[in-house]
Amino acid sequence: MSVTAAQGFLAAGIAAGIKANGNPDLALVVNSGPRLAAAGVFTSNRVKAAPVVWSEQVVKGGRVSAVILNSGGANACTGPLGFQDTHATAEKVADVLDGHSAGEVAVASTGLIGVRLPMDKLLPGVEKAAAELTGHGGEKAAIAIKTTDSVHKTAQVAKDGWTVGGMAKGAGMLAPGLATMLAVLTTDADVPAEQLDAALRAATRTTFDRVDSDGCTSTNDTVLLLASGASGVVPEAAAFVEAVREVCGDLARQLIGDAEGASKDIRIDVINAATEDEAVEVGRSIARNNLLKCALHGEDPNWGRVLSAIGTTSATFDPDRLNVAINDVWVCKNGSVGEDRELVDMRYREVRITADLAAGTESAVIWSNDLTADYVHENSAYSS
Amino acid sequence: MSVTAAQGFLAAGIAAGIKANGNPDLALVVNSGPRLAAAGVFTSNRVKAAPVVWSEQVVKGGRVSAVILNSGGANACTGPLGFQDTHATAEKVADVLDGHSAGEVAVASTGLIGVRLPMDKLLPGVEKAAAELTGHGGEKAAIAIKTTDSVHKTAQVAKDGWTVGGMAKGAGMLAPGLATMLAVLTTDADVPAEQLDAALRAATRTTFDRVDSDGCTSTNDTVLLLASGASGVVPEAAAFVEAVREVCGDLARQLIGDAEGASKDIRIDVINAATEDEAVEVGRSIARNNLLKCALHGEDPNWGRVLSAIGTTSATFDPDRLNVAINDVWVCKNGSVGEDRELVDMRYREVRITADLAAGTESAVIWSNDLTADYVHENSAYSS
Missing domain, CATH: 3.10.20.340 (ArgJ beta chain, C-terminal domain)
Known part of the structure; x- marks a missing residue:
């Protein structure tokens, strides 16, 4: 389920050792096509983490073949060396996956601001995650991106021959100016990048964008939508927007339901x-x-x-x-x-x-x- | 001290029974002249309590002969009847003090929003307060305006032949857009209303206005500055602004130091x-x-x-x-x-x-x- 509910996607979630407590901390989502269309929305915070700066560029091309996400460190406020770490992570993903290019690998990170990632653990973790990719790895991927989340968050809706699924993490610093925290949505509908972008912006505007748990806007907010086209179905535009909105709304409600310390x-x-x-x-x-x-x-x-x-x-x-x-x-x-x-x-x-x-x-x-x-x-x- | 540090002012603070616990809850400050010049700054909140609406009008005339302040109820969001209560309070003060006019009596209230004041207790309290007016009642007045304050707040600076003194209350809902909570400053300097207004705005802009304890802006914020001219001294304009700023800054720092539940x-x-x-x-x-x-x-x-x-x-x-x-x-x-x-x-x-x-x-x-x-x-x- 989760990001593997739609056809054409593989995922994995593993423990790379980034978190000191040994919990899962690295997730990999791969689009196996036939299409690699993608769109993304990112934090409105002007202090942007290195992976946000990287992934904004990747998404501009309209194609994403894989997403690598880590918890245990935000890689925010880490300067030029932090950006090199993000770049090296994307290169590593492209290396271990045949036929991928780093420029089509999105990166997302979450955790403490102002600390470099332990690349000696993260890079071997990429190899391990790639080895564990499966067509039902969505649940494990959702678990690996948790930080203070008490539960992992997934959602999916099945339509007439096509599906939209997704996962999200987030339990604090929840006041997105555009998107919130980390979320990856996938679909096997055959939808080009421009239409994905329009659908994602329409959906997040009234869902993630209207979640305000504590007024604090993260440096790392990222929401990605990937389409594989594997169903062969070209959905009607309004129905597609509605399906994306439904998954975003479901995940956004789960974020509020799991907010740090909340009782209401x-x-x-x-x-x-x-x-x-x-x-x-x-x-x-x-x-x-x-x-x-x-x-x-x-x-x-x-x-x-x-x-x-x-x-x-x-x-x-x-x-x-x-x-x-x-x-x-x-x-x-x-x-x-x-x-x-x-x-x-x-x-x-x-x-x-x-x-x-x-x-x-x-x-x-x-x-x-x-x-x-x-x-x-x-x-x-x-x-x- | 407090509002009676300057010559030409009388004050009192008494328990009228507005607060259920019997603590002091009504303060009266009277300017005995020879001048009755005054200025005021008020909350930037568009939901204004009845006493704020009243006192804004009073201050526009540039003359204030007395200020009546109650704790135990904000008289905010109380509709036309709440405004009538404020009006009746000013009339009562004018009645019990010889030669005063209700149009020159400022009113300030603080406490729970959305509850009518117990006028059957407040109006007799005005008589009691008037009977206890003295030239050293500033301390008691400062005590009577406390709500969740753990201590009462007063300040004064003595200059060459003239003095500025004041009192304030406030321990929460502290994020003034213009002024903060309730404060009354008095001076025996001989300063006309326009100059009082300029000095008060200059002083509050960098003092009360830059206190932001919890981001919440009150419906009742009121800062008044009254001049009696009793010293006969006409101070140099810059020195007067500086003295007002010093008293405002001192009181503002006391508000932060006593903020609800704060440890830093x-x-x-x-x-x-x-x-x-x-x-x-x-x-x-x-x-x-x-x-x-x-x-x-x-x-x-x-x-x-x-x-x-x-x-x-x-x-x-x-x-x-x-x-x-x-x-x-x-x-x-x-x-x-x-x-x-x-x-x-x-x-x-x-x-x-x-x-x-x-x-x-x-x-x-x-x-x-x-x-x-x-x-x-x-x-x-x-x-x-």
Whole structure:
């Protein structure tokens, strides 16, 4: 399943020794064709890891024959030598796989920023991974890219004669400006690179892009979509976009569900906004309000903190016409006290906030998490 | 001391019963002249509490004869009835003080958003406070405006024949867009309203405005500056601005030092920026990065998280020329690994981050705090 759910793909996940604890840390995904079409979206962070700089160039050519992904080190802020390490990794993959060129090998890394990768372990790991490539290696590949993830994340949808599958990792530093963390999607549909690119951008814009667990944007975010054409089916464009969006949405929801230390998954529906951009701006402001995130952790339907978050945006609204529901109880009406807050049932993991801007007809959904002592512990007790 | 350090001011702080626990919750500051000049700066949050809307109008007239401040309730998001409560409070103050007009009485409130004030307790409290006004009541007034503050905050500077003093409250929701929380400054210098306004804006711009404890902007932020002229001294304009800035800076530093649940006070120096605005943007981005705030709580000099925060801004910089010092150890040089991070001594409460953008000659200092389990507890265990 995962990246090997679609025909025409091989994958492997192994322990190369990059992680000190001996857990799997190196994944290889190979497109065996007949087509090698690909597209990618990357972090909006201007401090980009070496593998992001490399893979952005690779994807520009519209062809990717293989993706090599490591956990245990981000290879970010490592200077020219770090970039050479990424280049050497792609060369090694091309060497061990017959008929591949380094310029068509994408590289992705995740882990601690500011530390060089142990190339003496990584390069032999590439040989080991290549030796273990199989048509059902998707699960192992998904496991090998985990960092603080408690579970591995995979998804797939089967359509009429073709399939889209994928894997993702991510449990913190989750506030993508374009994509999020590492994800590889594969399809056996016969789709050219330009159409893959359009589909991937459309899908990530309303899925990975609207996940905001902790307001922190990674240096390494990478989402790749590879098409093998092995099914021989040329899908209808809209159906293909919808399938890619479905897999991205499934994986994005899994990221939120596994966020570091979180006890609540928060769905924020901003409705009746003047524009979709304004709905997203308001949703992100609510998602990033630490005081609200603490209140929701304490199962306190503190709508005043929702209003104070909306008030810091530049979106169109009249403070006296704002309405806010928490779990469908309209606790704030016309900017003031609404239904009894005691009616809000906060016992479940999923919390739904609806912010009605009363300013138009556009809307957006942002997903976030609460702020907990466990999040503080996970991110203060050791470097990550 | 506090607001009664300058001549010409009376103050009182009493328990009106607004707070359930019986602690002091109502402060009154009266300017006995001969002048009644005043200026004010208020929250940039577009969701403004009723007392902010009221006091903005009062201050536009350039005259304030009295300020009434309550803790125990923000009177924010309370609709037209909440505004009537503020109006009634000002009328009550004008009634009990001979020769005052409600249009010259400023009102400030702080506490839980979305709850009406208990006017049956507040209005009798105004009479009680008026009866206790004295020329040394500044300390009691400072105590009465506390909410989650662990200590009351006062400051004063004495110049050649004139004085500026003040009080402030604030321990959370600290990310002023213009001012922060509640603060009242008084002076016996003879300064007209326009000059007070210029001095207050200049002073708050680099003090209260650059405090960013938790990224959350209040609905109630109010800073007032009242001049009695009682000293008869007309100070030189620059010296007056400097004195106001000194008092604001002192109070702002006290806010950070008492932030909810914090174990570290973080001073962020952004240097060599292209513009001062860009320096502030970068400083705020660093101040608001939850992962960095957790790392500093854990005494981990995690400079990668500083770079990832800088990378999300639109400031002018080249990622390969960024330098970062933590407690004066340059752990990141030219965007990559610098001096040994083991050299950084993180044992003390104050942590200093220096971010060198290598893009110009401008700079700014932002103050923040770490993110702790105690912050989560204080803001999740009960509504505030």
